[in-house]
Amino acid sequence: MSSDMVKLIDRLEQEHAAVREALGALGALAEAGDETGLRSALPGRAAVLGAGLDDHSLAEDATLFPAIADGVGPDLVGVFAAEHAEILALRDELYRGDGGDIAACLGLCALLESHMDREELMLFPSVRDLLDEQS
Numbered sequence: 584m585s586s587d588m589v590k591l592i593d594r595l596e597q598e599h600a601a602v603r604e605a606l607g608a609l610g611a612l613a614e615a616g617d618e619t620g621l622r623s624a625l626p627g628r629a630a631v632l633g634a635g636l637d638d639h640s641l642a643e644d645a646t647l648f649p650a651i652a653d654g655v656g657p658d659l660v661g662v663f664a665a666e667h668a669e670i671l672a673l674r675d676e677l678y679r680g681d682g683g684d685i686a687a688c689l690g691l692c693a694l695l696e697s698h699m700d701r702e703e704l705m706l707f708p709s710v711r712d713l714l715d716e717q718s
């Protein structure tokens with residue numbers, strides 16, 4: 584699994600950078616309380632935060648996590664998988680646009696940034712260590 588897994592983690596990290604860029608723009612508008620600006624900024628980020636985030640979460644849930652669950656622990660992987668459901672629900676709420684956009688955006692930014700931080704600082708390095716041990 585190793586070279587495919589290295590490529591997958593590289594890809595996931597690159598996707599995190601695109602997600603962070605989108606969240607940074609939307610989060611700044613939400614923090615400023617600019618609901619009109621936030622609504623008009625959403626379509627331009629829909630590719631990254633819509634289908635892009637769906638694909639990203641699916642790659643982690645369906646490919647990465649099953650491959651590493653034994654090595655890093657199924658409970659840890661379970662926490663990240665559960666957060667995906669929460670993140671996608673907040674994203675859907677934000678894009679549905681039926682009120683509460685500022686709160687949905689701030690909630691999405693906080694959870695998704697923390698989630699990606701923990702993947703990058705803890706989960707992905709653990710996987711790289713596992714792969715090093717196996718090679």
Ligand SMILES: [Fe+2]
Nearest residue numbers: 643663698702
């Ligand atoms: Fe994730």
Ligand SMILES: [Fe+2]
Nearest residue numbers: 595643699702
């Ligand atoms: Fe991720």
